[in-house]
Amino acid sequence: MTLAFDIFTAFAVAAGALFFLAGTIGLLRFPDPLTRLHALTKVDNLGLGFIVVGLLPRADGVLGALKLVSIWLIVQLSGAIVTQLLAITVRQHGPRG
Amino acid sequence: MSASSVFDICLAVLLLGIGAWTIIVDNAFAAVIGFVVYGLSLAIAWVRLSAVDVALTEAAIGGGMTGMLMLGAVARLRLARVDGAGTRWSVRLVAAPLCALIAASLATPLLFPPPVIPSLAPTVTQNLVPTGLGNPVAGVLFVFRSLDTLLEKVVLLLALLGIWSLAPDGAWGGQPGLRVYAQPNSTLTFLAQLLPPIGIVVAIYMCWVGAKDPGGAFQGGTVLAAMWLLVIIAGLENVPSIGQPWLRALLVFGPLLFLVIGLAGLVLANAFLAYPPGYAKPMIVAVEVALTLSIGVVLGLLAAGPPELARRQ
Amino acid sequence: MDSFLFSAASFVLTTIALGLIVIIQRPADVDHMMAAQLLGTGGAAILVLLAVASKSSAIVDVALLLALFAAFAAVAFVRGAIKSTTKTPTVANGR
Numbered sequence: 250m251t252l253a254f255d256i257f258t259a260f261a262v263a264a265g266a267l268f269f270l271a272g273t274i275g276l277l278r279f280p281d282p283l284t285r286l287h288a289l290t291k292v293d294n295l296g297l298g299f300i301v302v303g304l305l306p307r308a309d310g311v312l313g314a315l316k317l318v319s320i321w322l323i324v325q326l327s328g329a330i331v332t333q334l335l336a337i338t339v340r341q342h343g344p345r346g
Numbered sequence: 347m348s349a350s351s352v353f354d355i356c357l358a359v360l361l362l363g364i365g366a367w368t369i370i371v372d373n374a375f376a377a378v379i380g381f382v383v384y385g386l387s388l389a390i391a392w393v394r395l396s397a398v399d400v401a402l403t404e405a406a407i408g409g410g411m412t413g414m415l416m417l418g419a420v421a422r423l424r425l426a427r428v429d430g431a432g433t434r435w436s437v438r439l440v441a442a443p444l445c446a447l448i449a450a451s452l453a454t455p456l457l458f459p460p461p462v463i464p465s466l467a468p469t470v471t472q473n474l475v476p477t478g479l480g481n482p483v484a485g486v487l488f489v490f491r492s493l494d495t496l497l498e499k500v501v502l503l504l505a506l507l508g509i510w511s512l513a514p515d516g517a518w519g520g521q522p523g524l525r526v527y528a529q530p531n532s533t534l535t536f537l538a539q540l541l542p543p544i545g546i547v548v549a550i551y552m553c554w555v556g557a558k559d560p561g562g563a564f565q566g567g568t569v570l571a572a573m574w575l576l577v578i579i580a581g582l583e584n585v586p587s588i589g590q591p592w593l594r595a596l597l598v599f600g601p602l603l604f605l606v607i608g609l610a611g612l613v614l615a616n617a618f619l620a621y622p623p624g625y626a627k628p629m630i631v632a633v634e635v636a637l638t639l640s641i642g643v644v645l646g647l648l649a650a651g652p653p654e655l656a657r658r659q
Numbered sequence: 660m661d662s663f664l665f666s667a668a669s670f671v672l673t674t675i676a677l678g679l680i681v682i683i684q685r686p687a688d689v690d691h692m693m694a695a696q697l698l699g700t701g702g703a704a705i706l707v708l709l710a711v712a713s714k715s716s717a718i719v720d721v722a723l724l725l726a727l728f729a730a731f732a733a734v735a736f737v738r739g740a741i742k743s744t745t746k747t748p749t750v751a752n753g754r
Contacts, residue, residue: 327730334737349665410728
Protein backbone atom coordinates (compact mmCIF):
# COMPACT_ATOMS: atom_id res chain seq x y z
CA MET A 250 0.00 0.00 0.00
CA THR A 251 2.81 2.37 0.86
CA LEU A 252 4.43 1.60 -2.46
CA ALA A 253 1.22 2.46 -4.32
CA PHE A 254 1.02 5.75 -2.40
CA ASP A 255 4.64 6.50 -3.18
CA ILE A 256 4.13 5.89 -6.90
CA PHE A 257 1.02 8.11 -6.80
CA THR A 258 2.98 10.85 -5.02
CA ALA A 259 5.85 10.60 -7.50
CA PHE A 260 3.58 10.87 -10.53
CA ALA A 261 1.47 13.70 -9.15
CA VAL A 262 4.46 15.75 -8.01
CA ALA A 263 6.19 15.20 -11.36
CA ALA A 264 3.04 16.32 -13.18
CA GLY A 265 2.83 19.40 -10.96
CA ALA A 266 6.44 20.32 -11.65
CA LEU A 267 5.86 19.91 -15.39
CA PHE A 268 2.89 22.26 -15.21
CA PHE A 269 5.09 24.83 -13.48
CA LEU A 270 7.52 24.51 -16.37
CA ALA A 271 4.65 24.94 -18.83
CA GLY A 272 3.56 28.06 -16.98
CA THR A 273 7.03 29.57 -17.23
CA ILE A 274 7.22 28.75 -20.93
CA GLY A 275 3.86 30.45 -21.34
CA LEU A 276 5.17 33.52 -19.52
CA LEU A 277 8.08 33.54 -21.93
CA ARG A 278 6.28 32.93 -25.19
CA PHE A 279 2.88 34.60 -24.90
CA PRO A 280 2.77 37.97 -26.66
CA ASP A 281 0.64 40.06 -24.36
CA PRO A 282 0.28 40.73 -20.62
CA LEU A 283 -3.33 39.56 -20.75
CA THR A 284 -2.39 36.20 -22.24
CA ARG A 285 0.55 35.88 -19.88
CA LEU A 286 -1.85 36.21 -16.95
CA HIS A 287 -3.54 33.00 -18.09
CA ALA A 288 -0.25 31.19 -18.07
CA LEU A 289 0.70 32.61 -14.72
CA THR A 290 -2.43 31.96 -12.70
CA LYS A 291 -4.15 29.00 -14.34
CA VAL A 292 -1.21 26.82 -15.26
CA ASP A 293 0.88 27.47 -12.15
CA ASN A 294 -2.20 26.91 -10.01
CA LEU A 295 -2.78 23.56 -11.64
CA GLY A 296 0.83 22.68 -10.91
CA LEU A 297 0.34 23.57 -7.26
CA GLY A 298 -2.87 21.56 -7.21
CA PHE A 299 -1.15 18.45 -8.55
CA ILE A 300 1.65 18.81 -6.01
CA VAL A 301 -0.83 19.27 -3.13
CA VAL A 302 -2.88 16.24 -4.22
CA GLY A 303 0.29 14.19 -4.59
CA LEU A 304 1.43 15.09 -1.08
CA LEU A 305 -1.93 14.39 0.58
CA PRO A 306 -1.08 10.72 1.37
CA ARG A 307 1.96 11.97 3.29
CA ALA A 308 0.15 14.72 5.15
CA ASP A 309 0.10 14.97 8.94
CA GLY A 310 -3.37 13.63 9.66
CA VAL A 311 -6.68 15.22 8.70
CA LEU A 312 -5.62 18.67 9.93
CA GLY A 313 -2.46 18.52 7.84
CA ALA A 314 -4.41 17.52 4.74
CA LEU A 315 -6.90 20.33 5.37
CA LYS A 316 -4.04 22.82 5.66
CA LEU A 317 -2.59 21.68 2.34
CA VAL A 318 -5.91 21.99 0.56
CA SER A 319 -6.60 25.38 2.11
CA ILE A 320 -3.22 26.65 0.85
CA TRP A 321 -4.24 25.66 -2.66
CA LEU A 322 -7.65 27.29 -2.28
CA ILE A 323 -6.14 30.55 -1.00
CA VAL A 324 -3.69 30.66 -3.92
CA GLN A 325 -6.54 30.00 -6.35
CA LEU A 326 -8.64 32.76 -4.84
CA SER A 327 -5.81 35.26 -4.92
CA GLY A 328 -4.89 34.26 -8.45
CA ALA A 329 -8.41 34.82 -9.68
CA ILE A 330 -8.73 38.24 -8.04
CA VAL A 331 -5.25 39.48 -8.94
CA THR A 332 -5.77 38.49 -12.58
CA GLN A 333 -8.89 40.61 -12.80
CA LEU A 334 -7.19 43.58 -11.16
CA LEU A 335 -4.12 43.29 -13.39
CA ALA A 336 -6.37 43.12 -16.44
CA ILE A 337 -8.02 46.38 -15.36
CA THR A 338 -4.55 47.90 -15.04
CA VAL A 339 -3.64 46.76 -18.53
CA ARG A 340 -6.85 48.23 -19.88
CA GLN A 341 -6.11 51.56 -18.25
CA HIS A 342 -2.40 51.86 -18.91
CA GLY A 343 -2.11 49.84 -22.10
CA PRO A 344 0.10 46.78 -22.44
CA ARG A 345 3.27 48.85 -22.34
CA GLY A 346 2.19 50.87 -19.30
CA MET B 347 26.06 16.35 -3.89
CA SER B 348 22.74 15.59 -2.30
CA ALA B 349 19.44 16.83 -3.60
CA SER B 350 19.04 19.20 -0.66
CA SER B 351 22.42 20.84 -1.40
CA VAL B 352 21.38 21.38 -5.02
CA PHE B 353 18.22 23.06 -3.76
CA ASP B 354 20.18 25.27 -1.38
CA ILE B 355 22.56 26.37 -4.12
CA CYS B 356 19.70 27.20 -6.49
CA LEU B 357 17.99 29.18 -3.72
CA ALA B 358 21.17 31.11 -2.90
CA VAL B 359 21.67 32.02 -6.57
CA LEU B 360 18.04 33.15 -6.82
CA LEU B 361 18.36 35.31 -3.71
CA LEU B 362 21.57 36.96 -4.93
CA GLY B 363 19.99 37.59 -8.33
CA ILE B 364 16.86 39.19 -6.89
CA GLY B 365 18.96 41.30 -4.51
CA ALA B 366 21.18 42.49 -7.32
CA TRP B 367 18.19 43.40 -9.50
CA THR B 368 16.53 45.31 -6.65
CA ILE B 369 19.64 47.46 -6.30
CA ILE B 370 20.26 47.96 -10.02
CA VAL B 371 16.77 48.85 -11.20
CA ASP B 372 16.08 52.57 -11.38
CA ASN B 373 12.30 52.54 -11.11
CA ALA B 374 11.24 52.89 -7.46
CA PHE B 375 8.08 50.87 -7.94
CA ALA B 376 10.00 48.00 -9.53
CA ALA B 377 12.54 48.13 -6.69
CA VAL B 378 9.74 47.74 -4.13
CA ILE B 379 8.44 44.73 -6.04
CA GLY B 380 11.97 43.32 -6.05
CA PHE B 381 12.23 43.84 -2.30
CA VAL B 382 8.96 42.04 -1.63
CA VAL B 383 9.96 39.15 -3.89
CA TYR B 384 13.28 39.04 -2.03
CA GLY B 385 11.49 38.86 1.32
CA LEU B 386 9.23 36.03 0.18
CA SER B 387 12.19 34.04 -1.18
CA LEU B 388 14.16 34.70 1.99
CA ALA B 389 11.37 32.96 3.93
CA ILE B 390 12.23 29.78 2.04
CA ALA B 391 15.89 30.29 2.97
CA TRP B 392 15.01 30.59 6.65
CA VAL B 393 13.08 27.33 6.40
CA ARG B 394 16.19 25.65 5.01
CA LEU B 395 18.14 27.04 7.98
CA SER B 396 15.61 25.36 10.33
CA ALA B 397 14.44 28.73 11.65
CA VAL B 398 10.73 28.28 11.02
CA ASP B 399 9.63 31.06 13.40
CA VAL B 400 11.88 33.50 11.54
CA ALA B 401 10.53 32.19 8.21
CA LEU B 402 6.97 32.92 9.34
CA THR B 403 7.91 36.43 10.38
CA GLU B 404 9.89 37.04 7.18
CA ALA B 405 6.97 36.00 4.99
CA ALA B 406 4.63 38.20 7.00
CA ILE B 407 6.75 41.32 7.55
CA GLY B 408 9.27 41.17 4.73
CA GLY B 409 6.73 39.99 2.21
CA GLY B 410 3.61 41.84 3.18
CA MET B 411 4.00 44.68 5.65
CA THR B 412 7.28 46.22 4.50
CA GLY B 413 6.08 46.10 0.92
CA MET B 414 2.94 47.95 1.92
CA LEU B 415 4.95 50.59 3.81
CA MET B 416 7.30 51.18 0.93
CA LEU B 417 4.50 51.33 -1.62
CA GLY B 418 2.97 54.08 0.48
CA ALA B 419 6.29 55.90 0.40
CA VAL B 420 6.59 55.50 -3.39
CA ALA B 421 3.05 56.79 -3.86
CA ARG B 422 3.82 59.87 -1.76
CA LEU B 423 7.02 60.45 -3.74
CA ARG B 424 5.05 60.32 -6.97
CA LEU B 425 2.47 62.76 -5.64
CA ALA B 426 5.20 65.14 -4.54
CA ARG B 427 6.67 64.78 -8.03
CA VAL B 428 10.11 64.11 -6.66
CA ASP B 429 11.77 62.47 -9.63
CA GLY B 430 14.51 60.67 -7.77
CA ALA B 431 17.54 60.40 -10.00
CA GLY B 432 18.46 57.23 -8.21
CA THR B 433 21.22 56.88 -5.71
CA ARG B 434 24.38 58.67 -6.66
CA TRP B 435 27.37 56.57 -7.57
CA SER B 436 29.46 58.09 -4.76
CA VAL B 437 26.96 56.79 -2.21
CA ARG B 438 27.01 53.36 -3.81
CA LEU B 439 30.83 53.29 -3.77
CA VAL B 440 30.80 53.91 -0.03
CA ALA B 441 27.94 51.53 0.72
CA ALA B 442 29.28 48.57 -1.26
CA PRO B 443 32.45 47.88 0.78
CA LEU B 444 30.54 48.39 4.03
CA CYS B 445 27.96 45.79 2.97
CA ALA B 446 30.75 43.46 1.89
CA LEU B 447 32.37 43.91 5.30
CA ILE B 448 29.13 42.93 7.06
CA ALA B 449 28.72 39.91 4.82
CA ALA B 450 32.33 38.86 5.45
CA SER B 451 32.01 39.22 9.21
CA LEU B 452 28.87 37.07 9.14
CA ALA B 453 30.46 34.48 6.89
CA THR B 454 33.75 34.10 8.77
CA PRO B 455 32.46 32.42 11.93
CA LEU B 456 30.32 30.13 9.79
CA LEU B 457 33.10 29.08 7.45
CA PHE B 458 35.85 28.94 10.09
CA PRO B 459 34.05 27.96 13.27
CA PRO B 460 35.88 27.68 16.57
CA PRO B 461 36.63 24.11 17.72
CA VAL B 462 33.83 24.21 20.30
CA ILE B 463 30.82 26.15 19.03
CA PRO B 464 29.27 28.06 21.96
CA SER B 465 25.57 27.37 22.24
CA LEU B 466 22.88 27.95 24.82
CA ALA B 467 20.54 25.44 23.22
CA PRO B 468 20.97 22.66 25.83
CA THR B 469 20.41 25.12 28.69
CA VAL B 470 17.28 26.47 27.00
CA THR B 471 15.87 23.01 26.37
CA GLN B 472 16.53 22.03 29.96
CA ASN B 473 14.91 25.09 31.47
CA LEU B 474 11.98 25.00 29.05
CA VAL B 475 10.42 21.95 30.69
CA PRO B 476 9.14 23.59 33.92
CA THR B 477 7.47 26.39 31.95
CA GLY B 478 5.18 24.02 30.08
CA LEU B 479 6.02 25.53 26.70
CA GLY B 480 7.00 23.34 23.78
CA ASN B 481 8.49 25.96 21.49
CA PRO B 482 12.00 27.08 22.52
CA VAL B 483 11.56 30.36 20.64
CA ALA B 484 8.48 31.16 22.70
CA GLY B 485 10.50 30.26 25.77
CA VAL B 486 13.25 32.70 24.87
CA LEU B 487 10.77 35.43 23.95
CA PHE B 488 8.50 35.21 26.97
CA VAL B 489 10.49 33.55 29.74
CA PHE B 490 14.23 34.00 29.37
CA ARG B 491 14.36 37.35 27.53
CA SER B 492 10.89 38.64 28.25
CA LEU B 493 12.18 42.13 29.03
CA ASP B 494 13.42 42.44 25.45
CA THR B 495 10.03 41.40 24.11
CA LEU B 496 8.24 43.93 26.31
CA LEU B 497 10.54 46.70 25.16
CA GLU B 498 10.13 45.67 21.51
CA LYS B 499 6.40 46.20 21.75
CA VAL B 500 6.97 49.62 23.27
CA VAL B 501 9.37 50.39 20.40
CA LEU B 502 6.56 49.58 17.97
CA LEU B 503 4.37 52.15 19.69
CA LEU B 504 7.19 54.70 19.56
CA ALA B 505 7.57 54.06 15.82
CA LEU B 506 3.86 54.68 15.39
CA LEU B 507 4.16 57.93 17.32
CA GLY B 508 7.03 58.87 15.03
CA ILE B 509 4.85 58.37 11.96
CA TRP B 510 1.96 60.24 13.54
CA SER B 511 4.25 63.15 14.30
CA LEU B 512 4.57 63.74 10.55
CA ALA B 513 0.99 64.97 10.48
CA PRO B 514 0.24 68.64 9.87
CA ASP B 515 -0.90 70.42 13.01
CA GLY B 516 -4.51 70.73 11.97
CA ALA B 517 -4.82 67.05 11.20
CA TRP B 518 -3.64 65.70 14.54
CA GLY B 519 -6.17 63.14 15.75
CA GLY B 520 -7.63 62.82 12.28
CA GLN B 521 -7.79 60.15 9.63
CA PRO B 522 -4.75 58.70 7.93
CA GLY B 523 -4.78 59.25 4.22
CA LEU B 524 -4.57 55.66 3.10
CA ARG B 525 -5.41 55.51 -0.55
CA VAL B 526 -8.38 53.38 -1.32
CA TYR B 527 -9.51 51.48 -4.37
CA ALA B 528 -12.84 53.26 -4.54
CA GLN B 529 -14.75 51.22 -7.07
CA PRO B 530 -17.84 49.56 -5.64
CA ASN B 531 -18.82 45.96 -6.30
CA SER B 532 -15.52 45.05 -7.84
CA THR B 533 -13.55 41.86 -7.57
CA LEU B 534 -11.49 43.42 -4.80
CA THR B 535 -14.65 43.76 -2.71
CA PHE B 536 -15.19 40.04 -3.20
CA LEU B 537 -11.68 39.26 -2.00
CA ALA B 538 -12.03 41.61 0.98
CA GLN B 539 -15.22 39.83 2.01
CA LEU B 540 -13.87 36.32 1.57
CA LEU B 541 -10.25 36.42 2.68
CA PRO B 542 -10.40 38.23 6.06
CA PRO B 543 -12.44 35.53 7.84
CA ILE B 544 -9.88 32.98 6.68
CA GLY B 545 -7.13 35.36 7.74
CA ILE B 546 -8.62 35.81 11.20
CA VAL B 547 -8.78 32.04 11.69
CA VAL B 548 -5.15 31.77 10.56
CA ALA B 549 -4.17 34.59 12.96
CA ILE B 550 -5.87 32.89 15.91
CA TYR B 551 -4.23 29.61 14.91
CA MET B 552 -0.80 31.27 14.66
CA CYS B 553 -1.15 32.87 18.09
CA TRP B 554 -2.41 29.67 19.70
CA VAL B 555 0.08 27.28 18.18
CA GLY B 556 3.04 29.49 19.13
CA ALA B 557 3.34 27.94 22.57
CA LYS B 558 4.11 24.50 21.21
CA ASP B 559 5.16 24.88 17.57
CA PRO B 560 6.59 27.71 15.47
CA GLY B 561 4.28 30.67 15.48
CA GLY B 562 3.32 33.25 18.02
CA ALA B 563 1.81 36.64 18.66
CA PHE B 564 3.88 38.59 16.16
CA GLN B 565 3.00 36.47 13.15
CA GLY B 566 -0.66 36.31 14.15
CA GLY B 567 -0.77 40.06 14.68
CA THR B 568 0.73 40.69 11.25
CA VAL B 569 -1.94 38.55 9.59
CA LEU B 570 -4.61 40.53 11.45
CA ALA B 571 -3.06 43.80 10.28
CA ALA B 572 -2.94 42.61 6.67
CA MET B 573 -6.58 41.57 6.71
CA TRP B 574 -7.62 44.90 8.25
CA LEU B 575 -5.65 46.80 5.61
CA LEU B 576 -7.23 44.67 2.88
CA VAL B 577 -10.70 45.56 4.10
CA ILE B 578 -9.78 49.26 4.18
CA ILE B 579 -8.15 49.18 0.75
CA ALA B 580 -11.23 47.59 -0.78
CA GLY B 581 -13.32 50.42 0.58
CA LEU B 582 -15.47 48.33 2.88
CA GLU B 583 -14.35 50.14 6.01
CA ASN B 584 -12.99 53.60 6.61
CA VAL B 585 -9.64 54.21 8.20
CA PRO B 586 -10.37 55.13 11.80
CA SER B 587 -9.31 58.51 13.13
CA ILE B 588 -6.27 58.09 15.30
CA GLY B 589 -7.85 60.04 18.12
CA GLN B 590 -10.50 57.45 18.78
CA PRO B 591 -10.39 56.03 22.31
CA TRP B 592 -11.03 52.41 21.35
CA LEU B 593 -8.14 52.54 18.91
CA ARG B 594 -5.74 53.89 21.47
CA ALA B 595 -6.96 51.40 24.06
CA LEU B 596 -6.27 48.51 21.70
CA LEU B 597 -2.83 49.90 20.94
CA VAL B 598 -1.68 49.90 24.54
CA PHE B 599 -3.64 46.84 25.68
CA GLY B 600 -0.92 44.35 24.78
CA PRO B 601 2.14 46.05 26.27
CA LEU B 602 0.09 47.16 29.28
CA LEU B 603 -1.04 43.62 30.07
CA PHE B 604 2.53 42.43 29.65
CA LEU B 605 3.70 45.11 32.07
CA VAL B 606 0.97 44.28 34.60
CA ILE B 607 1.90 40.59 34.53
CA GLY B 608 5.53 41.57 34.90
CA LEU B 609 4.75 43.67 37.95
CA ALA B 610 2.57 40.86 39.34
CA GLY B 611 5.64 38.68 39.05
CA LEU B 612 7.31 40.99 41.59
CA VAL B 613 4.63 40.05 44.10
CA LEU B 614 3.98 36.43 43.16
CA ALA B 615 7.43 35.20 42.13
CA ASN B 616 9.92 37.67 43.61
CA ALA B 617 11.20 39.08 40.36
CA PHE B 618 9.99 41.40 37.62
CA LEU B 619 8.56 39.38 34.72
CA ALA B 620 8.94 36.10 36.62
CA TYR B 621 6.07 33.65 36.61
CA PRO B 622 4.75 31.73 39.61
CA PRO B 623 5.40 28.01 39.11
CA GLY B 624 2.63 26.21 37.24
CA TYR B 625 1.05 29.44 35.99
CA ALA B 626 3.67 30.31 33.40
CA LYS B 627 1.88 28.93 30.36
CA PRO B 628 -1.60 30.44 30.95
CA MET B 629 -0.08 33.84 31.70
CA ILE B 630 2.09 33.67 28.61
CA VAL B 631 -0.87 32.69 26.45
CA ALA B 632 -2.90 35.58 27.85
CA VAL B 633 -0.08 38.00 27.05
CA GLU B 634 0.25 36.55 23.56
CA VAL B 635 -3.45 37.04 22.83
CA ALA B 636 -3.33 40.66 23.99
CA LEU B 637 -0.14 41.26 22.03
CA THR B 638 -1.66 39.79 18.86
CA LEU B 639 -4.46 42.35 18.99
CA SER B 640 -2.14 45.24 19.72
CA ILE B 641 0.42 44.26 17.09
CA GLY B 642 -2.36 43.94 14.52
CA VAL B 643 -3.58 47.46 15.21
CA VAL B 644 -0.07 48.95 15.40
CA LEU B 645 1.11 47.45 12.12
CA GLY B 646 -2.09 48.39 10.36
CA LEU B 647 -1.75 52.00 11.51
CA LEU B 648 1.95 52.07 10.61
CA ALA B 649 1.04 51.17 7.05
CA ALA B 650 -1.85 53.66 6.99
CA GLY B 651 0.52 56.53 7.54
CA PRO B 652 0.24 59.91 9.25
CA PRO B 653 -3.16 61.54 9.58
CA GLU B 654 -3.96 63.92 6.77
CA LEU B 655 -7.57 64.83 7.25
CA ALA B 656 -8.83 66.71 10.25
CA ARG B 657 -11.01 64.69 12.55
CA ARG B 658 -14.65 64.64 11.58
CA GLN B 659 -16.63 66.30 14.36
CA MET C 660 11.49 9.61 -1.75
CA ASP C 661 12.93 12.54 0.17
CA SER C 662 15.61 13.24 -2.41
CA PHE C 663 12.96 13.01 -5.13
CA LEU C 664 10.91 15.65 -3.31
CA PHE C 665 13.99 17.84 -2.92
CA SER C 666 14.73 17.46 -6.63
CA ALA C 667 11.14 18.38 -7.46
CA ALA C 668 11.48 21.45 -5.20
CA SER C 669 14.70 22.44 -7.00
CA PHE C 670 12.96 22.00 -10.35
CA VAL C 671 10.04 24.21 -9.33
CA LEU C 672 12.51 26.73 -7.91
CA THR C 673 14.34 26.84 -11.23
CA THR C 674 11.12 27.39 -13.16
CA ILE C 675 10.17 30.19 -10.76
CA ALA C 676 13.61 31.74 -11.20
CA LEU C 677 13.27 31.54 -14.98
CA GLY C 678 9.82 33.07 -14.76
CA LEU C 679 11.23 35.92 -12.66
CA ILE C 680 14.00 36.52 -15.19
CA VAL C 681 11.40 36.69 -17.96
CA ILE C 682 9.26 39.09 -15.94
CA ILE C 683 12.19 41.32 -15.04
CA GLN C 684 13.31 41.76 -18.60
CA ARG C 685 10.01 43.27 -19.66
CA PRO C 686 9.88 47.02 -19.16
CA ALA C 687 6.21 47.40 -18.22
CA ASP C 688 5.14 47.79 -14.60
CA VAL C 689 2.20 45.48 -15.25
CA ASP C 690 4.55 42.60 -15.92
CA HIS C 691 6.54 43.25 -12.76
CA MET C 692 3.42 43.08 -10.67
CA MET C 693 2.93 39.47 -11.68
CA ALA C 694 6.06 38.58 -9.71
CA ALA C 695 4.20 38.50 -6.39
CA GLN C 696 1.62 36.06 -7.71
CA LEU C 697 4.33 33.91 -9.32
CA LEU C 698 6.28 33.70 -6.11
CA GLY C 699 3.15 33.05 -4.08
CA THR C 700 2.19 30.02 -6.14
CA GLY C 701 5.71 28.71 -6.65
CA GLY C 702 6.85 29.43 -3.12
CA ALA C 703 3.84 27.63 -1.67
CA ALA C 704 4.60 24.60 -3.86
CA ILE C 705 8.28 24.60 -2.85
CA LEU C 706 7.51 24.94 0.84
CA VAL C 707 4.90 22.19 0.79
CA LEU C 708 7.42 19.88 -0.87
CA LEU C 709 10.06 20.85 1.68
CA ALA C 710 7.63 20.24 4.54
CA VAL C 711 7.00 16.67 3.49
CA ALA C 712 10.66 16.05 2.62
CA SER C 713 11.85 17.33 6.00
CA LYS C 714 8.95 15.68 7.83
CA SER C 715 8.18 18.96 9.58
CA SER C 716 4.58 20.06 9.52
CA ALA C 717 5.43 23.56 10.79
CA ILE C 718 6.77 24.40 7.32
CA VAL C 719 3.23 24.00 5.96
CA ASP C 720 2.32 26.98 8.17
CA VAL C 721 5.04 28.99 6.41
CA ALA C 722 3.48 28.00 3.07
CA LEU C 723 0.09 29.17 4.36
CA LEU C 724 1.45 32.55 5.43
CA LEU C 725 3.40 32.88 2.18
CA ALA C 726 0.25 32.32 0.13
CA LEU C 727 -1.71 34.84 2.23
CA PHE C 728 0.92 37.54 2.09
CA ALA C 729 1.77 37.05 -1.57
CA ALA C 730 -1.94 37.64 -2.25
CA PHE C 731 -1.87 40.73 -0.04
CA ALA C 732 1.28 42.03 -1.73
CA ALA C 733 -0.16 41.47 -5.20
CA VAL C 734 -3.29 43.43 -4.27
CA ALA C 735 -1.14 46.22 -2.80
CA PHE C 736 0.92 46.42 -6.01
CA VAL C 737 -2.08 46.58 -8.29
CA ARG C 738 -3.89 49.11 -6.15
CA GLY C 739 -0.84 51.35 -6.39
CA ALA C 740 -1.09 51.39 -10.16
CA ILE C 741 -4.80 51.68 -10.85
CA LYS C 742 -5.72 55.24 -11.78
CA SER C 743 -9.08 55.29 -10.13
CA THR C 744 -7.68 55.41 -6.59
CA THR C 745 -8.62 58.50 -4.74
CA LYS C 746 -6.64 59.98 -1.93
CA THR C 747 -9.31 60.72 0.61
CA PRO C 748 -10.65 57.66 2.36
CA THR C 749 -14.00 59.33 2.94
CA VAL C 750 -14.92 58.59 -0.67
CA ALA C 751 -14.88 54.89 0.13
CA ASN C 752 -18.16 53.24 -0.72
CA GLY C 753 -19.35 49.70 -1.07
CA ARG C 754 -20.99 49.30 2.32
